[in-house]
Amino acid sequence: MSALLRSGWEWFIAQRWLMMVFLIIGFVLAFAIPEYNLLNKYVQLVMMYVGINIILTVSLNLVNGYMGEFSLAHAGFMAVGAYTAALLTQKVLPIAAHPWLFPLAVLMGGLVAAVLGLIVAVPSFKVRGDYLAIITLAFLMIVKSVIENIDYIGGPRGIPGIKKLTTLPWVFFWVVVTVWVVRNFVYSKYGRGVLSIREDEIASDLMSVNTRRVKFMAFMVSSFFAGIAGGLFAHLLQFISPRVFDIIKTTDVLIMVYLGGIASIGGSILGATAYTVLLELLRPSTVAAMLAWLPAMVFDPLNEYVISHLGVWRMVIMPLLLVLVMLYWPRGIMGLREFRWFVPKRDMEAHHCLNKPTGGSHDAADGR
Amino acid sequence: MTLLTAVKVKHYFGGLCAVSDFNLQLHYGDLMGIIGPNGAGKTTIFNLITGVYRASEGSIRLRNTELVGKTPHQITALRVGRTFQNIRLFRDLSVLDNVRIAHYAQADYSPLEALLHIGRYRREEQRIIENSQRLLAIFKLEHLAGETAKNLPYGLQRRLEIARALAIGPELLLLDEPAAGMNPNEIDLLMEFIQWIRTEFKLTILLIEHQMKLVMGICERITVLDFGETLVEGPPEVIQNHPKVLEAYLGEGPVG
Numbered sequence A: 001m002s003a004l005l006r007s008g009w010e011w012f013i014a015q016r017w018l019m020m021v022f023l024i025i026g027f028v029l030a031f032a033i034p035e036y037n038l039l040n041k042y043v044q045l046v047m048m049y050v051g052i053n054i055i056l057t058v059s060l061n062l063v064n065g066y067m068g069e070f071s072l073a074h075a076g077f078m079a080v081g082a083y084t085a086a087l088l089t090q091k092v093l094p095i096a097a098h099p100w101l102f103p104l105a106v107l108m109g110g111l112v113a114a115v116l117g118l119i120v121a122v123p124s125f126k127v128r129g130d131y132l133a134i135i136t137l138a139f140l141m142i143v144k145s146v147i148e149n150i151d152y153i154g155g156p157r158g159i160p161g162i163k164k165l166t167t168l169p170w171v172f173f174w175v176v177v178t179v180w181v182v183r184n185f186v187y188s189k190y191g192r193g194v195l196s197i198r199e200d201e202i203a204s205d206l207m208s209v210n211t212r213r214v215k216f217m218a219f220m221v222s223s224f225f226a227g228i229a230g231g232l233f234a235h236l237l238q239f240i241s242p243r244v245f246d247i248i249k250t251t252d253v254l255i256m257v258y259l260g261g262i263a264s265i266g267g268s269i270l271g272a273t274a275y276t277v278l279l280e281l282l283r284p285s286t287v288a289a290m291l292a293w294l295p296a297m298v299f300d301p302l303n304e305y306v307i308s309h310l311g312v313w314r315m316v317i318m319p320l321l322l323v324l325v326m327l328y329w330p331r332g333i334m335g336l337r338e339f340r341w342f343v344p345k346r347d348m349e350a351h352h353c354l355n356k357p358t359g360g361s362h363d364a365a366d367g368r
Numbered sequence B: 001m002t003l004l005t006a007v008k009v010k011h012y013f014g015g016l017c018a019v020s021d022f023n024l025q026l027h028y029g030d031l032m033g034i035i036g037p038n039g040a041g042k043t044t045i046f047n048l049i050t051g052v053y054r055a056s057e058g059s060i061r062l063r064n065t066e067l068v069g070k071t072p073h074q075i076t077a078l079r080v081g082r083t084f085q086n087i088r089l090f091r092d093l094s095v096l097d098n099v100r101i102a103h104y105a106q107a108d109y110s111p112l113e114a115l116l117h118i119g120r121y122r123r124e125e126q127r128i129i130e131n132s133q134r135l136l137a138i139f140k141l142e143h144l145a146g147e148t149a150k151n152l153p154y155g156l157q158r159r160l161e162i163a164r165a166l167a168i169g170p171e172l173l174l175l176d177e178p179a180a181g182m183n184p185n186e187i188d189l190l191m192e193f194i195q196w197i198r199t200e201f202k203l204t205i206l207l208i209e210h211q212m213k214l215v216m217g218i219c220e221r222i223t224v225l226d227f228g229e230t231l232v233e234g235p236p237e238v239i240q241n242h243p244k245v246l247e248a249y250l251g252e253g254p255v256g
């Protein structure tokens, strides 16, 4: 029986064309679900958060996973994208008359974030590891305080009343673009350069890799998509303030990256999905609803002392979770491995791993 | 025709003078050895040639290009390949990717073509894979293309490192103690192998080696380095019996 399942699975993952089928089904569903209310509004909302978090995770993985740096700046790039896009839709573009300008606003948010990504890349030429982490943290704090001090964009109060322009199809579209572009990048000479920098930067340089250019590109692509996610996020939450993009937001993305596994797009998709759903399940109201069957004698004190404080505990539990994952599960769900469908056929065949009975991998063809 | 010239090269690490007066002239097709006691500055010289360190003084010229001041990848792109005394493979990457990465400078496509997988990307990637597989086949590693580099036995890792250096398409190959950790049998094979790649790839080779059997066996000229200074230079027969060399090696056992 298990042999049958196994060979069935083998057959299944060898059918690369199915990816196109799933893609089309995905798009159809992305349009149909909100149109015909196939799922309730709350589930739709969670799906959009999942999508935004996938974009954030896949893009951060480029720097923290593939390149092996520890950047904390991601929420900063997200903020830049969010503010840029929100300002465009609220104050610049005639969005009421032309809602189709929305993707342009999101794109601009990504581009501005990418330019700032270039600036963060510069210190990475000189320093690595802890020092670079501190510099990226400083960048995050600078972004936050700059926003807080510009009255035109609401200062510490933020921008309320942003139009809800983010829809399920748009989120799905940007997820597909992110995965496709990052995957293309990873399976190119630049992506291999990024991997080699993680392994041994000097050897990489000595093997003709232009390490500076590669770092520029990695930071740019990474921050570009963080900016895109920010734009989508702003037009979903409909309210942004500097507080939304603090270190906790970065921590969330870090957990999703390391939970899913470094240097893996598939892992990032799984990590982002699992973590987002988990967070939703741990909301006080959800937990209370799930445990309502308990006798009042148990439920009431539980509710009073634990469940209603989950929001505060989150600040303790999440960083702790990050530490635990990094220490005890450094590979995460699929660190250094990849969904076979994401690996270009050319790479797969060159590694002779088409017939291997394990999940494909971009660098090590055996799936340990 | 001269390929590489080093004139009065000096290098300090803080106050320590690791290379004090190094001179070298290498012609196309030469196979030259550098010997000298531990800490003489041999590896430092490789690092100076390849741009890992910038020489404090002096000049290193490849063909007509000054190398001092260039970055490692610029120098490598001038067709200088090297290996390392302590193997420095990309350990967590596949054997194939180790070789493919060394094609970076030759891969002729733009960032945009890479991000969209369009234009020259496909043709170039195909070419890189074919060339990598050809190299792996020469080194009898082709069946291990998908294996993670760190899982290879030591001897194969050494071989892979040379394959990776050749992927650069080098005219000048620098080998830092290629026979380290090998038994006499393996050294014999390595000697044949170095001779073979030399003709096959039309290489000029500069190698550092402690194994006198190898150095005396295949090098046409030998430079002896002591305390960062060129002591003597000449063919193996001269070096073997040179009083200065015997003196420098005193306490390290006899030469040869």
Ligand SMILES: Nc1ncnc2c1ncn2[C@@H]1O[C@H](COP(=O)(O)OP(=O)(O)O)[C@@H](O)[C@H]1O
Pocket (backbone or CB within 6 Å): B013, B016, B018, B036, B037, B038, B039, B040, B041, B042, B043, B044, B045
């Ligand atoms: N990065 C470095 N920093 C400081 N000192 C170094 C460094 N690299 C080498 N040295 C010193 O320079 C001298 C020459 O080293 P090296 O070139 O490795 O010698 P060899 O390869 O001939 O054994 C040694 O005294 C060594 O300790």
Ligand SMILES: [Mg+2]
Pocket (backbone or CB within 6 Å): B042, B043, B044, B085
């Ligand atoms: Mg040495």
